Amino acid sequence: MLAVSDLVVNYGGVQAVDDISIKVKAGELVSITGANGAGKSSMLNAISGIRAIASGKIVFAGEDITGLPAHQIVRKGIVQIPEGRQLFATLTVRENLLAGRYSNSGFLLDNVIPESLIQRFPVLGERLDSLSSSLSGGQAQMLALARGLMNHPELLLLDEPTLGLAPIAVKEVFDLITELRDQGLSILVVEQNVRQALAISDYAYVLESGRVVLEGKGDELLNNSRLVESYLGVAQSI
Amino acid sequence: MLELQAVGKTFGELQALHGIDLHVRRGTVSGLIGPNGSGKTTLVNIITGIYAPDSGRVLLDGKDVSRASADQITRLGVSRSFQNIRIFNRMSVLENVIAALIGHHKPGLATLLGRAKRIGDPRVTAARRALETVGLLEQGDLFANELPLPLRRRLEIARALACDPKFLVLDEPAGGMTPAETASISELIRSRIAPGRTCVVIEHKMDLISHVCEHLCVLNHGEKIAEGDPRSVVNQPEVIEAYLG
Numbered sequence: 117m118l119a120v121s122d123l124v125v126n127y128g129g130v131q132a133v134d135d136i137s138i139k140v141k142a143g144e145l146v147s148i149t150g151a152n153g154a155g156k157s158s159m160l161n162a163i164s165g166i167r168a169i170a171s172g173k174i175v176f177a178g179e180d181i182t183g184l185p186a187h188q189i190v191r192k193g194i195v196q197i198p199e200g201r202q203l204f205a206t207l208t209v210r211e212n213l214l215a216g217r218y219s220n221s222g223f224l225l226d227n228v229i230p231e232s233l234i235q236r237f238p239v240l241g242e243r244l245d246s247l248s249s250s251l252s253g254g255q256a257q258m259l260a261l262a263r264g265l266m267n268h269p270e271l272l273l274l275d276e277p278t279l280g281l282a283p284i285a286v287k288e289v290f291d292l293i294t295e296l297r298d299q300g301l302s303i304l305v306v307e308q309n310v311r312q313a314l315a316i317s318d319y320a321y322v323l324e325s326g327r328v329v330l331e332g333k334g335d336e337l338l339n340n341s342r343l344v345e346s347y348l349g350v351a352q353s354i
Numbered sequence: 355m356l357e358l359q360a361v362g363k364t365f366g367e368l369q370a371l372h373g374i375d376l377h378v379r380r381g382t383v384s385g386l387i388g389p390n391g392s393g394k395t396t397l398v399n400i401i402t403g404i405y406a407p408d409s410g411r412v413l414l415d416g417k418d419v420s421r422a423s424a425d426q427i428t429r430l431g432v433s434r435s436f437q438n439i440r441i442f443n444r445m446s447v448l449e450n451v452i453a454a455l456i457g458h459h460k461p462g463l464a465t466l467l468g469r470a471k472r473i474g475d476p477r478v479t480a481a482r483r484a485l486e487t488v489g490l491l492e493q494g495d496l497f498a499n500e501l502p503l504p505l506r507r508r509l510e511i512a513r514a515l516a517c518d519p520k521f522l523v524l525d526e527p528a529g530g531m532t533p534a535e536t537a538s539i540s541e542l543i544r545s546r547i548a549p550g551r552t553c554v555v556i557e558h559k560m561d562l563i564s565h566v567c568e569h570l571c572v573l574n575h576g577e578k579i580a581e582g583d584p585r586s587v588v589n590q591p592e593v594i595e596a597y598l599g
Contacts, residue, residue, distance in 0.1 A: 151535060152502050152504055152530065152531065152535060153502040153503070251390065251391075252390040253390030253391065255391075276530070280390070280437070280526065280529055280530075280558070281390060282387075282390050282558050282597055283558065283560065283599055284389060284597055284598060285389065285599075286599075287392055287556075308530065308531065308532045310533055311533075318596065
């Protein structure tokens with residue numbers, strides 16, 4: 117589904133992503149973990165076309181999408197849910213959802229919020245006419261996810277979807293991600309809740325200083341002592 | 355040290371806090387946890403004088419400060435760090451801490467900063483001491499936005515520490531951090547920041563809470579649903595149901 121080869125991304129004079137190759141197979145949930153500054157978000161932003169790449173190749177569904185602008189990459193079926201949700205605070209929940217239905221040229225394609233989406237996110241259904249700024253952190257993250265799904269993606273890029281959430285809301289987000297994967301969506305997620313992310317991932321990569329230092333199946337990495345040493349550092353307190 | 359008596363706060367139709375009682379003993383570290391939207395930040399805003407409570411009282415060292423302004427509360431030795439880091443990206447790390455001591459809203463901040471640095475102002479000494487406490491003294495001349503997130507969090511804490519507060523509120527000091535980074539900030543709080551102070555820590559990362567807090571209070575829908583020793587609190591069914599899941 118997605119193949120990134122030899123990707124290099126420069127950011128503020130440093131190589132944020134230094135020759136990274138990763139793959140996401142169709143229907144797989146793949147996670148990227150690593151310390152802050154390891155290059156995780158830069159890599160996602162390069163895939164979605166928000167950040168220019170220095171070199172490397174990105175192939176999606178058999179098509180070379182390297183260097184395409186972000187709005188064309190969305191049209192190919194890749195949707196990114198940004199870190200920090202980035203909702204429109206002065207718009208209602210309904211308007212935020214419909215923001216996911218605008219064409220590249222700025223036309224509202226339709227103003228239908230599918231019933232299936234409301235069933236998946238009942239809390240949003242109850243609050244369609246509330247301002248998005250009135251939502252709790254967990255609800256806001258659900259809205260960001262739902263807005264992304266309005267675009268009918270084939271590959272979802274999630275940048276730290278559990279940031280700032282209480283443990284119970286973190287579980288809800290992980291349950292939802294698992295459910296979406298089980299229904300056939302391909303997902304690439306950047307996460308700092310390492311253990312929970314690895315536990316639900318089909319495959320995972322650990323980044324350090326812009327490079328992949330470790331990769332493997334999620335449950336294998338969970339038990340890999342080198343991961344504990346090189347990245348988690350403090351396994352005994354986790 | 356700090357006592358809240360039946361504190362309530364309403365925003366429009368939303369009752370953010372219902373009759374909260376809280377007692378933070380001098381020299382202890384208390385944790386405040388709860389689901390998103392449970393009222394934690396509202397409570398901190400009341401303690402620090404940003405909001406006045408609609409009902410109930412806030413006592414600091416026995417003195418009623420329910421109606422005191424944020425400035426007055428600060429002068430009584432209460433300081434806080436913010437969940438959303440509030441630093442000046444294009445100022446140096448040291449200047450950020452000095453600015454916290456001078457006060458952001460004063461006109462001519464740049465002039466004051468220049469003067470403070472030239473004449474060896476005591477505020478510079480205080481700022482350096484705060485940076486040393488959080489382990490950032492060597493990075494003092496870097497631009498604040500050159501720091502990676504875990505060090506920006508430390509700078510945010512240094513800004514709160516610069517006035518040498520006796521009561522410190524830390525709002526999500528490990529927000530956005532990985533497990534290893536969280537362990538590091540937990541140890542810093544426990545060994546360098548908490549000693550000699552009274553602290554309240556808001557955090558979702560239970561590793562940090564269990565490492566630094568002697569007392570834990572849980573909010574849900576603006577009500578206190580549990581408090582006590584952290585280990586016993588996190589095993590209470592209502593806490594598991596509302597917060598831990």
